[in-house]
Amino acid sequence: MKKVSFAEFGGPDVLHLIEAEEPHAGPGRIRIAVRAAGVNPVDWRLREGQVLGPRPVRLPSGVGLDAAGVVDEIGEGVEGVEIGDRVFGEGASTYAEFAVLGVWARMPDDLTFEEAAGYPSVVETALRVIAETGVRPGQTLLVSGASGGVGSAVLQIARERGVKVIGTGGAANQDYLRSLGALATTYGDGWVDRVRRLGTVDAALDLAGSGVIRELVELTGDPRKVISTADLDAPRLGARFSAAAGSVQDALTEAVDLISRxxxxxxxxxxxxxxxxxxxxxxxxxxxxxxxxxxSI
Known part of the structure; x- marks a missing residue:
């Protein structure tokens, strides 16, 4: 099969499309013929050699966590899924023609494979960071870098839970942020004052890593209410860096429910x-x- 791999850490040029042995589904796993794989920041962070978890990447390594496709192999002990089912979920080395998933759910009928591949890690991250801020219904959550995948999910999930959201993004994305229920403003000079004019901030998320932690702490008045998924230096300013993944299975279940509604x-x-x-x-x-x-495969 064809698979994207890298044999050394570095820039994008270390990625190569190679011929590789097909993986097979072990106990408690399924294999899918991949139709699409999500592109996440963790993919290029790991390729660069950033240490994001307890276990280092072993070289050579495949790329990708999220995928959507058609089940074509079922491991021992797996129930509730059949060959030919359309599923999305999380596994390893998903930039490939075949991949093994450890967590999955049936795709909502109205999603394309490309759309479905964008949900697993994104929704898990969105649910995790919303919970970590402690923001409650009626309060206001500021999302810096709100137009990307995680930001898009955060805005919609928070609004569904009765949380007011303020989103910062580029000038071209202001209407998009408003379409997701956010009070929108641009980043750049004067952005802190523009946010203040939109309301008091109870908690804040940094999803872009653009050096805004100090300002987010200023806006919330409490570094414990600031969470970053992108700035590894956030703890130096009293904020928290969120990296420990929660339950992807729970995230998939909630994603299916929210999408269907x-x-x-x-x-x-x-x-x-x-x-x-x-x-x-x-x-x-x-x-x-x-x-x-x-x-897209």
Whole structure:
């Protein structure tokens, strides 16, 4: 099968499309014929050699966590799924023609594979960071870098829970943020004052890593109410860096429910073939995404 892999840490140029042995579903796992794979910041962070978890990446390594596709192999002990089912979930080395998933759910009928591939890690992260802020119904959550995948999910989930949301983003994404129920404003000079004019901030999220932790602490008045998923230096200013993943299975269950009720939709800004994985990483790292980027197989 074709698979994106890297044998050394570095820039996007270390990614190569190779011929590899097909993986197989072990106990408690399924294998899918991948139709699309989510492009997440963790993908290029790991490729660069950033240490994000207790276990280092072993080289050579595949790329990708999220995927959507068609079940074609079922491991021992797995129930409730059949060959041919359309599923989305999380596994390993998903930038490939076949991938093994450890967590999955049936895709909502009205989702394309490209759309479905953008949900698993994004919704898990959104649910986790909302919980970590402690924001309650009636309070206001500020989301810095709100137009990307996680931001899009945070805005919609928070609004569904009765939380007022303020989102910062580029000038071209202001109408998009408003369409998700946010009070929108641009970043750049004077953004703190623009946020203040929109209301008092009870908690804040940094999803872009653009050096705004100090200002978010100023706006909330409490560094414990500031969570970052992108700035590893956030703890130096008293804020928290969120990296420990919660339950992806619970996130998938909630995502299916929200999607089926019309309360959650994350658009796909661009899809890439496997041969353009490097371009996908360059674009993801540059930010300014509206929704998600995915690999299309």
């Amino acid at each position: 019309g309360k959650l939709r994350i658009p796909v800004e661009k899809s890439y073939p496997l041969a353009e994985a490097a371009a996908a990483h360059i674009d993801s790292r540059a930010g300014h995404t509206r929704g998600r980027r995915v690999m």
